[in-house]
Amino acid sequence: MxxxxxxxxxxxxxxxxxxxxxxxxxxxxxxxxxxxxxxxxxxxxxxxxxxxxxxxYGKPDWRLDTITVDGHPIRTTQQVIWSSPWCRLIRFARNIGDLKRAKKPVAAPSVLIVAPLSGHYATLLRGTVEGFLQDHDVYVTDWSNARQVPMLEGRFDFFDYIDHVRDMLAAIGPRAHVVGVCQPGPPVLAACALMAEDEDPNRPASMTFMGSPIDARLSPTVTNELAEAKPFTWFQSNMIHTVPWPYPGFGRRVYPxxxxxxxxxxxxxxxxxxxxxxxxxxxxxxxxxxxxxxxxxxxxxLSVLDLSEEFYLQTIDIVFQQHLLPRGLLEHRGRKVDLTKITDIALMTVEGAKDDISGVGQTQAAHGLCTRLTDEQRVLYVHPDVGHYGVFNGRRFRDDIYPRVRDFIAAHEVASAVPERSAAAA
Incomplete structure (x- = not known):
């Protein structure tokens, strides 16, 4: 109604x-x-x-047809590498000719940026993507608006999200690098643990989490306290509504x-x-x-999308109320998610001291959970002057945070990484 x-x-x-x-x-x-x-x-x-x-306000454009790298214009082409009814994996292919004229290396580490599925479109990370395009072959998750997905396409839940991350890493190829921004932290970490246990050749070489609620019990914010103060049934009764006609997802239950x-x-x-x-x-x-x-x-x-009922409610339950991942109780399709299986996927966490969405400590909790990583495989960084949005966008991200992430990825780039695919000429 x-x-x-x-x-x-x-x-x-x-x-x-x-x-x-x-x-x-x-x-x-x-x-x-x-x-x-x-x-x-x-x-x-x-x-x-x-x-x-x-x-x-409809879905914004990426506006990244041309970027500037060290003062040189570099054209990019958007390529859909993999897709499902719920997500498109977009690659921003940098023009090889432009890179050569700018005397920049054509081959670059592959980076999958997992955008949050929490109300805004992936274009919210425009500045993040532009930053990583300076030195990387960039892929980004472009999540679908649930009201645009017909009922015949079925459900999409927290565990489907984990499967999507695995499938997209497989589409990119062996030993890429994954960056989870905000909400994706727990499911991306779970996907990495499952891939590590399976010795999946497409498991990432590194994982970076930025402002993510890995353990939402630490330094709780207003958002965390609201999720815990209300019983699960309250979210079911008050936050879920039915998509009306004439949207393609007519009849689907969503968190608008x-x-x-x-x-x-x-x-x-x-x-x-x-x-x-x-x-x-x-x-x-x-x-x-x-x-x-x-x-x-x-x-x-003001450009927002709807989340499927099952994904939203499971996220509330798993991440913000039961805290299953940090408690070691998360199971994926009947299989325990064991973070101690991660031994060769380097870990970096980035937080903002002024973050009012994911408090300081929530993201860096990943270090205490991935117990089998060495000190050389870890980087923990807290920026003293940024809030949640500033962790992945803006001047301080460009000047202070991104260079650290770039250096971390470069330090853990492995020989088996896939070279950059040929970009279409602009």
Missing amino acids: LYSLHELAYASASPFRIGAQMARTFWSSPLNPAADTAIGRTAFASAELFESVTRR GFVQLYSFMLMNEDKHIDAHHRYFQDLVSGDGDGVEKHEEFYDEY
């Missing part, structure tokens, strides 16, 4: 949104003599603000992205109100830089 009401509210606002678009066009027209007056600029800003907060978005915005309500107030003032004053910065952030932040 809530999902249908949400859709009804959006449809009901359409006439007003169209009116705001017409007003925006009128008050920004160079043919309007009042456009550059205080009244005109205020009217334009009001219409623009209303339209921006009531529109539907808009529910999570509203929850996160309410946690920082004053911050978002202030940001939109500044946006309005920047529109009135004509501050293009401020407007562009605001729109760039919220165009991404």
Whole structure:
């Protein structure tokens, strides 16, 4: 019912949104003599603000057709290497000719970046992917919006997620490097343990976890406390809703992205109100830089996807309530996940001292669980000045965090790694 009401509210606002678009066009027209007056600029800003907060934000573009490496433009081509109804594995193939002209090595370590499946699209990691493209052959998980997956495609749960990680590493080839950003930490670590126990030739050479709830019992945040304060049945009853017609996933039970978005915005309500107030003032004053910065952030932040019921509820249960992985109790399809089987997959953890989503200690807990790794196979880094988002995006990620991860991957690149595949000419 809530999902249908949400859709009804959006449809009901359409006439007003169209009116705001017409007003925006009128008050920004160079043919309007009042456009550059205080009244005109205020009217334009009001219409623009209303339209921006009531529109539907679709999946953002990657906008990585060309990147800059050491001052040289390098074209990239997106290639779908593997896919299922629930995910596409995208490779950003760097143009070989551009690399040679920039005198950069064509062969590079293969890195699988596992994007979070927690409400936002994988494009939230645009800055992360761009950073790793400086020195690596980059692959990223592009998770599907559950409301776009027809019921005939079946379920997708926490254990399917683990299987997907294994399948994607197999598609890339032997001894790639895997980077789990936020939510993927526990299932990626479990996948690595299973592959290590099987002596799978496609097991990664290294694993890096950034701001991940490996053990959510440590330094609990507001998010962790909410997950533990409510009984499991509360999440079943209040957070799961049915996808309405005409979406392809009509009838599927999901955790809607808009529910999570509203929850996160309410946690920082004053911050978002202030940001939109500044946006309005920047529109009135004509501050293009401020407007562009605001729109760039919220165009991404307000783009959300739905999670399947089973994946969301199992994540709440396994990761945030029962803590099965750090307690050594997680089983995958009847088989115990034994982290002590990891002996030749190096481990790096990255945390932000100001992280209010995954508190300090939750990610580095992986070191205490992977007991058979040597000191030479471990790197633990806590950045003193970043929060959750800054762990994998922004200036401090580029300047402080990424160079450390790059050096860690380079130190554990193995001879059997697959050389970079040929990139299509742009």
